[in-house]
Amino acid sequence: MTDSLAVAVNRDGLHTLAVPTKFEASGPFDVSLHNHGEAAHVHLNLDDRLSDIARIGATNHYVDAGESRTITVETRDPSGWPSDTVRGKLKVVVGHGQETHYVDVTLDRTAANGTVRVDPELGKPNRDPDPELPPLARIVPVVVLGSVAVLLAIGAVFTGGGIDILVGGLAIVAATLCAAAAYYLLG
Incomplete structure (x- = not known):
């Protein structure tokens, strides 16, 4: 009109x-x-x-x-x-x-x-391949790796001999991986 x-x-x-x-x-x-x-x-x-x-x-x-x-x-x-x-x-x-x-x-x-002008870019699909993970899925790897580190540390305490060094080293590696996963997934 x-x-x-x-x-x-x-x-x-x-x-x-x-x-x-x-x-x-x-x-x-x-x-x-x-x-x-x-x-x-x-x-x-x-x-x-x-x-x-x-x-x-x-x-x-x-x-x-x-x-x-x-x-x-x-x-x-x-x-x-x-x-x-x-x-x-x-x-x-x-x-x-x-x-x-x-x-x-x-x-x-x-x-x-009364019309609203819309940016044509809004009609294009989102090409972002990294969708947001739900909070529970983000924390599961941290809990699993943390549990492995604790189990290895407990095993090192109860074992004797030369295997203590191997189990302690694995515990350190597991704890490092757990910290890296927590930093990446929660940060």
Whole structure:
């Protein structure tokens, strides 16, 4: 749906205008001219800021007595706007300059039909091959290696002779592996 700015021409007498002082749109909009009296020429002009992103096909519009006419103000693709919000003035003139009104126009591309712009990257699948492990699965290797180290140390205490050195060395290796696994998995 296109926003519409209503302009009443000759409602309060010959060459008079009734125009809102402010107007907001999210993109292209219409200027609806409603002539309540004698035929008239209505001129529409955009200031420099608005004319950077918008345009009117023709600036001079003849509106016959009792006639309504709609003029579309086209805008560039919002991605080409200098910012999300552009403010400027629309000049409305009747009777070849006898009456002039300025409308403060705000074009806000973020309000476009309530739509939300989504980054296309969000539609691509996640290529991360390292999914998060549940906490229990992360701690099982630490518990197993720690238990092996404790069993080897207990075995070294109850055994005698030259095998003590071998079992003690294995206990040190198991304890080192347990510490490395804990650092990697829990850190």
